[in-house]
Amino acid sequence: MNIGQAAKASGVNAKLIRHYESIGIIPKASRSESGYRTYSESDVHTLCFVKRARTLGFSMKDIKKLLSLWRNRSRKSSDVKALTLAHVKELEDKIQALQSIRNTLVDLALHCHGDDRPTCPILEDFTKKK
Amino acid sequence: MNIGQAAKASGVNAKLIRHYESIGIIPKASRSESGYRTYSESDVHTLCFVKRARTLGFSMKDIKKLLSLWRNRSRKSSDVKALTLAHVKELEDKIQALQSIRNTLVDLALHCHGDDRPTCPILEDFTKKK
């Protein structure tokens, strides 16, 4: 299977597949006589894994760990769970931060007339020191 | 005022101030005889504005627009409000996306024993196609 076919099968862009190989996320693909990368069903499986993990917001660093756990038959599920829960914590922190920002902005916008006049509580807030 | 003092006064790193100048966020600072950048209170005010807007998650592109509105005495507050509400919308979309991910992960983690055995619903989910 060529890289283009692997890309279609996995949903991971061909360019991205090469990139993942270059940073060691996936092993170096074997090559045909002419130098084309060749992929097996198992490789596609791995690419799907990576895609799913990315979709769920894991960093490439974490995905490296997850892949190594996935390949390790004597892994402990507690390790996977810990990694996942740490990521959940990060997500929750980020959500909270964004919500806090959102609330501030909504509040500011509520006090802005939003008409043709220049007076604007939003800009005024921005000029407050610190 | 030197760049270091402006940095302290505004809370914006000296390195970042130079960067903001280089990308045209703030005008080119005047220079002392020896080539040091010099800043006025007004410049510090601008830097504070940028910092506050960044803290509220606006992109540098938006901040450019906000600064130009801020400087424009005949601005319409509706323009500021529109920019703000568009940003709020982006934040809400992002929050929703993160929450969806979070919920998926929490759900997966709930079904994972998290013990010494290798069986793990989280990893199993990752290997599902598409």
Place this chain on the structure above:
DNA sequence: TCTTGACCTTCCAACTATTGGAAGGATTAC
């Protein structure tokens, strides 16, 4: 067989925003 189009290769760069370092000049304090 020749050509065309679709594929593949590598390398380099852009995006966002910030931070870091290196090499060298200016200023300040002792």
Place this chain on the structure above:
DNA sequence: GTAATCCTTCCAATAGTTGGAAGGTCAAGA
């Protein structure tokens, strides 16, 4: 005078993805 601290510019790295350029390969049609 010299050491410490500031300033200067330039280049690079971070994370992840996407884009293009220049060139080689393959399969199909004339």
